[in-house]
Amino acid sequence: MKTIGVLALQGGFAKHLQMVSSLGVTAVPVRSEEELGTLDGIILPGGESTTIGMLLERRGLLAPLKEKIAGGMPVFGTCAGMILLAETIEHHHQSHIGLMDITVERNAYGSQVESFEADLEVDLYGVSHNLRGIFIRAPRIVRAGINVEVLSRFSHAPVLIRQKNMLAASFHPELGSDPILHEFFISHVL
Ligand SMILES: NC(=O)CC[C@H](N)C(=O)O
DSSP states (O other), rough: EEEEEEOOOSHHHHHHHHHHHHEEEEEEOOSSSSHHOOSEEEOOSSSSSSHHHHHHHHHHHHHHHHHHHHHOEEEEEHHHHHHHHHHTTOOOOOOOOOEEEEEETTTTOSSOOOEEEEEEEEEETTEEEEEEEEEEEEEEEEEEEETTTEEEEEEEEEEEEEEETTEEEESSSGSSSSHHHHHHHIIIII
């Protein structure tokens, strides 16, 4: 039986826990280094990336988490979780994991229309799937390195990407009704 951790320091971790559990997989909140040890994979939720990064550092979790992911632990970062994974965050100096070969711009989809939904086509290895993407003060991927696979785009920018054991979305798949990306993470990335 697989166990998926959901980083539960701040932000939208509850819906991720629910979605993973609804797929019949054990989901546990993660708040300490000890809790990292027993996981098959981890989800980094949306929220405020500066706060999550600061709490990761304060709790001594940043270095061990980075080490685990660099060592191959599967990770799925959504929104702020994707920002934490990005190698470069434009215009901001904040604590982050920095292992994905991407540059992101925080809150990049405009300050007036801060949140929106869009119909996305996601390409899950030959199987194309329509998904409603919920974007909440979402980051934009402004650069993706050659090792980064783009699984979906919205208005030309990648919004769902994979680099080896790391999957990331600039939107919130846990807030929709379709668990396809959680299923994909569990079956293909794990
Ligand atoms: N929904 C989200 O996770 C928003 C991310 C947030 N704007 C940040 O920069 O951290």
